[in-house]
Amino acid sequence: MLSAAKVRQHGMQDDNWVIKDKINQYRGLIKLYERDRKIHEGDLAKQKKRYSRDIRQLRKEITAKREELGVAVYGDKQFLRNAFQDHRRLQLTYMNSKADKVLESIHQENFNKRKQLDRIRYTKKKKMEKFRLAQLEAAEMRDRVIYEVGGKLPPEKKEQAVANWVQRANIKKNAALAIKVMYKKILDILKKDSSYFTVVLEALKLDCRAQGKCLMGATEMGQLAMEYLDDRKFEYNKLEREIKANMKERERTLKLARREVAYLTDSFPNLIRKEEATNLDDLYEEDDEGMSHHSLHGELEDVMAICKKLQKSCLVSTFDQILLRLKEQRYQSGRLMMALNLNIEKRDALVEDKKHAALMLDTLKNVGQERSCQYLVEKRQLQSQMDAESRAEKELSTSLDEKGKLIIEMRTSLQQINELLSCVGAPNVPRPFTDVPPGVQYALDDILQEVPQPDADFDKLISNARQKLNVLIQAVSRIEVTPQIRAEANQFYHQILARTMRENFQDDVIQEGGLIEFEMEDPNVPSRAIIKLRSKQLVDAQVSEFDVVEKK
Structure with missing residues (x-):
């Protein structure tokens, strides 16, 4: 294909060509130029x-090389982010920081924590030394309390406190059950009351609606009556003004008429000619049939009298207004009759409503009296039943409390008696310390002796106590008690009693476990410590004669 330049260069021309031929030639050139331009634009695109593709590739390579350069110069930040992925604090602290600075900071933080750990270990060591010293002091104080101060054992106090707590819990439980039963009864009564008062409320609602309708009707009637009264007042005032104006006009007209009558009376003889008939009766003639007519004067007087009566009754100034006033009265009478019929109907409706309301009132009174009497009787019966049940419940709770207290006291007393007799019949065990004073030996024996678990079975406690008391009585019967031994025992008992009284006097707070305890009030009865000491002595002395082992 030839281009536009080639065609232009080697194009054919002739002087004989007309304008159309030249236009055709130029059209071909233009098409060639357009084809060349499109080809050039496609090559440019x-x-x-x-x-553009080469530029994007170069930009990617530049970015990658810059990242490699940054990693080589400042360290690998992606590695740091992966390393700090599980450590949120470090990730927030060293975000976008250099690797060497991060390492330096971490080493410094580890160094500070290591110093803090050393400081804590040193403090721990000091605290442990103080704790050991405190333990030694506590052990010494415990030994002093055990050897120098006597009293009840902690398990006994704990047992008594637990028993008291259990008893209080049972009392609260019984009280809660009683309250629950009482509330159930109250709910039943309230349900019955609600069913009764629902009927009464429905009846009252119906009565209220009927009374409301009645009041609305009465209000409407009152409003209509007031409107009618206002209309009548306005009409009467207007009529009064018109009557006054008509009266004034009538007086003025009468004056004029009287003046004319006087003038005519004076001038009447001059107006009538002499040759004319002066008798008006001659104007009426009798018919051939014999019928008679009234005279003109009589009829005129009758008509005038009737018109005057009508004028006087209608309260009008002229005879022409009589017909208008009669029409107005006829219209007003018809309207008033319609209002009267409407009011009569409303009155009948109100009378019927009144009768219905009276009937409903009587019905409600009768129904209310019957139901209220029945309700009051049932209420009194339920109240009496509730009072009886509450009294029985109080008596039962009181008896249960007394029985519980008695059982606790009996159990505690039996357990204390068994504790006092625990050394009776025990096997003879060689003493580890023989060259110590008797008081210290007794305290050591009391400490080393195992604390028995208290038993709650009454039969078992009583049988054990009976068996050990029999053994103790048999052993005592074989020992000769000299006056010196008796005096020493009494002196020892009085010392223990004085110490106990002094301790109780110094204590301001009474523990809960000591509220119920078994006390020996007889001064001739030895205390627990003396009984244990004597029992051990008897067992040691008489072990060759009898050896009683506690049955398991």
């Missing part, structure tokens, strides 16, 4: 795309 392809070249632009190729250059």
Whole structure:
């Protein structure tokens, strides 16, 4: 194909060509130029795309090389982020920081924590030394309390406190059950009351609606009556003004008429001619059939009298207004009759409503009296039943409390008696310390002796106590008690009693476990410590004669 330049260069031309031939030639040239331009634009677009692709590739390579350069210069931040992925605090602290600075900071933080750990270990060592010293002091104080101060054992106090707590819990439980039963009864009564009062409320609602309708009707009637009264007042005032004006006009007209009558009376003889008939009766003639007519004067007087009566009754100034006033009265009478019929109907409706209301009132009174009497009787019966049940419940709770207290006291007393007799019948065990004073030996024996678990079975406690008391009585019967031994025992008992009284006097707070305890009030009865000491002595002395082992 030839281009536009080639065609232009080697184009054919002729002087004989007309304008049309030249136009055709130029059209071909224009098409060739357009084809060349499109080809050139396509080449430019392809070249632009190729250059853009090369630029993007170069930018990617530059970015990658810069990242490699940053990693080489400042360290790998991605590695740091992966390393700090599980450590949120470190990730927030060293975000976008250099690797060497991060390492330096972490080493410094580890150094500070290591120093803090050493400081804590040193403090721990000091605290442990103080704790050991405190333990030694506590052991010494415990030994002093055990050896120098006597009293009840902690398990006994704990047992008594637990028993008291259990008893209080049972009392609270019984009280809660009683309250629950009482509230159930109250709910039943309230349900019955609600069913009764629902009927009464429905009846009252119906009555209220009927009374409301009645009041609305009465209000409407009152409003209509007031409107009618206002209309009548306005009409009467207007009529009064008109009557006054008509009276004034009538007086003025009468004056004029009287003046004319006087003038005519004076001038009447001059107006009538002499040759004319002066008798008006001659104007009426009798018919051939014999019928008579009234005279003109009589009829005129009758008509005038009737008109005057009508004028006087209608309260009008002229005879022409009589017909209008009669029409107005006829219209007003018809309207008033319609209002009267409407009011009569409303009155009948109100009378019927009144009768219905009276009937409903009588019905409600009768129903209310019957139901209220029945309700009051049932209420009194339920109240009496509730009072009886509450009294029985109080008596039962009181008896249960007394029985519980008695059982606790009996159990505690039996347990204390068994504790006092625990050394009776025990096997003879060689003493580890023989060259110590008797008081210290007794305290050591009391400490080393195992604390028995208290038993709650009454039969077992009583049988054990009976068996040990029999053994103790048999052993005592074989020992000779000299006056010196008796005096020493009494002196020892009085010392223990004085110490106990002094301790109780110094204590301001009474523990809960000591509220119920078994006390020996007889001064001739030895205390627990003396009984244990004597029992051990008897067992040691008489072990050759009898050896009683506690049955398991």
